[in-house]
Amino acid sequence: MEATKWILCPICGRKTHNKIREDTEMKKFPLYCPKCKQETLVDVERFIVSVCKENI
Structure with a gap:
């Protein structure tokens, strides 16, 4: 089973x-x-979530 x-x-x-x-x-x-009602562009790789520097 995948983690x-x-x-x-x-x-x-x-x-x-x-x-x-x-x-x-x-x-x-x-x-x-849904808690803070914000939308953020993120990059995800191997459980590491980072905020994307480029905002569209």
């Missing part, structure tokens, strides 16, 4: 509605946080 984790909001640190697996890779993913 999964919830993506945490980079702004408030709370759990979002998205889950990722260890082999998940995303570029410029628009992550929406």
Whole structure:
């Protein structure tokens, strides 16, 4: 069974509605946080979530 984790909001640190697996890779993913109501572009690779420097 693959390991999964919830993506945490980079702004408030709370759990979002998205889950990722260890082999998940995303570029410029628009992550929406239902708690702080912010949308942030993130890059995900091997459970590491980083804020994308380029804002569209």
